Amino acid sequence: MTSVLSLKDVRLALESNAGLVEILHGITLDVAAGETLGLIGPSGSGKSSLLMLMGGLERASSGTITALDQDLTHMNEDGLARFRRENMGVVFQSFHLIPTMTALENVATPLELAGHADAFDRAAEELEAVGLGHRADHYPSQMSGGEQQRVALARAAAPRPKLLLADEPTGNLDGANGEAIMDLLFGLRDRHGATLVLVTHSRALAARCDRVIRLRDGRVDTAQEAAK
Template structure:
């Protein structure tokens, strides 16, 4: 069963210098519950491809299907509801709300979904990532590694079917980066989620079941 399927997907964006072609005819299937690393040099289209998979960018041509839903034909409101229900995205920057505590940050997506147990579930997820003692702390009071773990807890508390991670350790030192990645794979296994990971790290990519290499907006090769 497929979680993600792209058929001849293309992405072009309008810039100051005119229209720029970013992705060229990407065809790719991702099995449910699998882990996939997207690798390649800077500017190869890795993050853009991840954004297509999450419906954060709309394909200029071709089709993008996620969990059986054709994202190409959804409007912005439909895409937002779909992402909130089924997808989680972890970025290099933590994107925590600075005026909220760790507990409040993690509870936010559940509150938006109307979950009456938002705070108890958020507290349990903070404990899972080893940060129950930081529940009442604000982002500015936490280290980068702790902030990324809070961001990961916020994503995983909704139990997404698809987890997209864009250089999640890019702002962390090696020790914190390794700890966050261990946690990411543990949570993926716990929930049976599909993981797509953008990374420059060969060691990190090799932890995934499959590697897709991009260059100049095209798939250059795939492997284990």
């Protein structure tokens, strides 16, 4: 299958008060078009850092990252922002909604930035798809955590991204809301044909992925890698 995301010997080291801290050590992996990849491992193993590198939200210290045949490693910040806007949807554990905007405005914003004339119509369609059409005019403070995460999913999916990245999308939710978000996440993937990479501690969510990679101490734990 065609690889849409490729990492070659990727390393990440960040400065701290204690000096240089090695976060990731020579990560090499490929993600196929249409695949769902789960990244699991203990806290501090580098899962979220790896996802941020895949999304161009953090820069690798060395190695190369290619997404959709574009070398993210050498793109400037404007180029990375434009690439994400046109090709990626990102869902965070803490929602990151704009508090002064309604649900509809939050979902429409990336579409407006991308120049879509039908931004609000598409935003309304995505809110309906996640069961929140009736909450379009509500602000984040007026919604539950589960509802806010649904809005975040709608916002990520609205531009029809080729790559969908999710960092602990059920981490702040109770069991029932977490299950609903899982169903919506995979439903959006199927509806738009996106490749999905997600970080999770949830065994139930990992079990639904095509392939699971475990990280330990900033390295791929090959002894624990599993394919379904």
